Amino acid sequence: MRTDRDTPLLTGRNLLLIRGDRALFSDLEFDLGRGEMLQIEGANGSGKTSLLRVIAGLTPPQEGIVRWRDRDVSRKRQALHDDMVWAGHRPGFKGDLTLAENLRFEAGLRRHGVRPLNTTVKRLGLASLMGLPFRVLSAGQQRRATLARLLLTDAALWLLDEPLTNLDVVGQTLVAELLDAHLAGGGLAVVASHRDLDLSAAVNRLRLS
Amino acid sequence: MSNPRTDMPSMLSGLGAIVRRDLLLAWKRPGDVLTPLIFFIIVSSLFPFALGPDATQLRLIGPGVVWVAALLATLLSLNGLFLGDYEDGSLEQMLLSPQPLPLVAAAKAAAHWIVSGMPLIVVSPLVAVTYQLPSATVTVMFVTLALGTVSLSALGSIGAALTIGLHRGNALLSLLVLPLAVPVLIFGARTVSLAAANDAFAAGVYFLGAYCMLAVTLAPFAAAAALKISHE
Numbered sequence: 001m002r003t004d005r006d007t008p009l010l011t012g013r014n015l016l017l018i019r020g021d022r023a024l025f026s027d028l029e030f031d032l033g034r035g036e037m038l039q040i041e042g043a044n045g046s047g048k049t050s051l052l053r054v055i056a057g058l059t060p061p062q063e064g065i066v067r068w069r070d071r072d073v074s075r076k077r078q079a080l081h082d083d084m085v086w087a088g089h090r091p092g093f094k095g096d097l098t099l100a101e102n103l104r105f106e107a108g109l110r111r112h113g114v115r116p117l118n119t120t121v122k123r124l125g126l127a128s129l130m131g132l133p134f135r136v137l138s139a140g141q142q143r144r145a146t147l148a149r150l151l152l153t154d155a156a157l158w159l160l161d162e163p164l165t166n167l168d169v170v171g172q173t174l175v176a177e178l179l180d181a182h183l184a185g186g187g188l189a190v191v192a193s194h195r196d197l198d199l200s201a202a203v204n205r206l207r208l209s
Numbered sequence: 210m211s212n213p214r215t216d217m218p219s220m221l222s223g224l225g226a227i228v229r230r231d232l233l234l235a236w237k238r239p240g241d242v243l244t245p246l247i248f249f250i251i252v253s254s255l256f257p258f259a260l261g262p263d264a265t266q267l268r269l270i271g272p273g274v275v276w277v278a279a280l281l282a283t284l285l286s287l288n289g290l291f292l293g294d295y296e297d298g299s300l301e302q303m304l305l306s307p308q309p310l311p312l313v314a315a316a317k318a319a320a321h322w323i324v325s326g327m328p329l330i331v332v333s334p335l336v337a338v339t340y341q342l343p344s345a346t347v348t349v350m351f352v353t354l355a356l357g358t359v360s361l362s363a364l365g366s367i368g369a370a371l372t373i374g375l376h377r378g379n380a381l382l383s384l385l386v387l388p389l390a391v392p393v394l395i396f397g398a399r400t401v402s403l404a405a406a407n408d409a410f411a412a413g414v415y416f417l418g419a420y421c422m423l424a425v426t427l428a429p430f431a432a433a434a435a436l437k438i439s440h441e
Contacts, residue, residue, distance in 0.1 A: 056305055059441050078309070086305040090298025096237045097230070108226025109306040149302075 008033045010055070010157065010188060015064035017050055024050050025208055028064070032190070034156075035183050037201060040192040042208035048192035049089070051208065052159050055190055056086055068157070082111060084157040089165070091146050095135030099126065099145055102134055106152055113154035120151040124174070139166040150178060158182060158189040164197070172198075223308040224316045231320030234293075241289065246328045249282040253336045264341045271340030272350065272401030278336075279329050279354060280394050283361045284386060286325040288379045290317060290369035291436070300373075304440055310433035318366040318428065326358030342405055349404040349414070356417040357397045363421075363428035364389045370435035392420060 008031035015028040024047030032038050040048045053059040055066055057073035057080055066073045068080040093102040100117075107114045121127050124147055129137060137145060143166045150158055163175050176198050179189055183201040191197065235242050256274050257267055294300035294317075303313045333354050334347045342350070368385040372378030400413030 058301075058304065078307070081305055082307040084305065086302065088298055088301055090301065092298035092302035094230070094234060094293075094297065094299060096234055101230075101233065105226055105230045106302070108229075109223055109303065109308055111220075111223070111307045 009069055010190075011067045012055065013065050013067075015051075015054065015066070016062045017047065017054060017059070018062050019047070019050065026063075028206070030204070030206060032188050032204070034186040034188065035201070036204060037179065037183055037189040037191060037199070038204045038206060039197070040190065040206050040208065041194060043194070046208040048194075048208060049161055051206075052088075052161055052190065052192050056084070056159055057081070080157070083155050084159060085150050085153065085155045087146055087149060087158070087160045087163060089161050091134070091142050092149075093134045093142075093145065096133055098131050098133055099137070099148075100130040102145075103148055103152065106149055110153050115152060115154065117152070120148050123151060124148055140168060140171060143167050144171055144174070147175065147178065150182070156187050158187065158191075160189065160191045160193075162193055163191060164193060164195055220309070220312060223306075224312055224319075227303070227308075227313065227316035228320045228323070231317070232323060235320075235324045241286075242324050242328065245282040245286040245325045246332065248285055249278050249329050250332060250336065252278040252281065254339055257339050267340045268342060268405055269402075271337065271342050272346075272405060273398045275333065275336055275340070275350065276354075276357070276394055276398040276401070279333075279358065279397075280361065280390055282329060283325060283358060283365065284383050284390075286321070287365040287369050287386065288372075288382055290321050290366055291373045292369075295373045300436075301440065304436060310436060311429040314366055314370065314432035314436060315425075315429035318362045318432070321366065322359055322362035326362050329358060330354045342401075346401060346405045349410060350401045352414060353397045353400050353417055356414070356421040357393045360393050360417070360421045360424040361386075361390055363424040366432040367428055367435055370432040370439065372439075373436075374439040389424075393417065396420070 010032040012028060012030045016026045017024045028051070030038055040051055042048050050059065054061050055073070057066070057077045060074040068083075071079050073080045093099070097105070103117055107117065121130060124144060126145060126148060129141060129145065134142065134145065158179075164172050167175065179191070179197065180200050182189060183199075197203070253275050256270065260266060260270070291300055294303070304310065330351060333350055337347045337350055365386050368382045371385060372382045375381065396413045396416050400410045400417070403410035403413065
């Protein structure tokens with residue numbers, strides 16, 4: 001399944017997660033190397049977000065292990081978080097702050113590899129929105145603004161939860177372009193989405209039922 | 210993708226970024242800052258009206274009333290310490306950022322103290338005047354309130370981190386924090402009373418200082434563990 005471009009940086013082994021009295025997934029395995037993307041598919045409530053949270057080290061799985069560069073992410077979170085961007089379904093920006101203030105704060109949290117804000121803003125066409133409070137932006141604009149987080153650093157791993165939600169056709173193409181460029185540059189991505197992203201890069205698929 | 214090792218300057222800049230952002234937010238939403246402050250002023254200034262202008266009586270109850278008001282005002286504001294960030298997802302972002310979790314917790318507690326603890330200290334001399342406390346006592350009240358509110362913000366961050374996932378966790382939060390806050394109240398109020406009676410009060414200040422140091426050093430780690438649990 002995996003094209004052998006590199007040794008896998010992100011691996012999941014034998015993962016089991018139980019929520020309530022139901023196993024969301026069991027015996028789940030994946031390997032992800034540079035330039036590869038894993039798309040998690042499945043109906044609503046099938047555990048796509050839960051799997052992303054397990055990979056990010058937020059939720060420890062009942063069984064199994066996720067490793068980033070051979071380190072267990074539930075124990076050694078720092079190495080992963082240093083090199084990861086998370087784009088969840090909540091924006092993670094403060095509504096009362098302007099987009100510029102929000103992004104500057106995000107950049108302040110990173111420890112290295114921060115890219116200049118101007119290029120990111122230009123690339124995403126956000127320049128006219130920078131001075132507005134995040135709260136007044138439309139849902140689509142907010143979604144587009146959260147994409148800026150991905151370009152803010154040179155982090156290798158992107159974890160995206162339903163990145164196409166609320167985006168128009170142009171925005172959806174933009175997400176695909178960003179992902180393609182990221183993967184071509186040797187990045188990795190795990191994307192939870194029930195829709196196809198129309199990428200030129202090869203996509204590994206993982207279906208949860 | 211460069212060296213992932215920790216280095217101090219960037220850790221402190223992360224702490225600074227969180228504190229700066231919270232202060233900016235408080236500036237844009239002054240209601241959040243003013244609510245506990247106004248509560249403190251109203252509660253502590255109502256007592257003289259109810260009890261009459263007898264100077265000896267006021268001097269006797271003054272320190273206790275001011276301290277109870279300060280404690281309640283702090284408890285009132287604790288609920289919002291992590292809640293706003295939890296609801297809009299920015300807490301999740303901070304948990305998944307390269308910053309160490311105890312540092313995030315410490316920064317949030319520090320910002321909470323600047324926004325809700327410091328204003329109480331600043332207006333406390335004014336309140337002391339309404340109780341006709343001698344001017345030497347005002348300094349003692351100032352110092353004890355400073356040490357006490359820092360402790361309360363630090364200890365409160367543990368409770369706030371534990372209760373973020375719960376709906377209407379406010380009552381539980383108060384119950385959790387209260388046992389840890391009672392020593393601060395006892396020593397704070399008693400120290401000011403002793404000072405007002407021209408008695409030796411230094412031991413109380415030392416205790417509050419020690420308690421404050423303990424809270425500041427240990428609370429970020431406890432709050433970090435609590436944040437981790439409530440995000441599983």
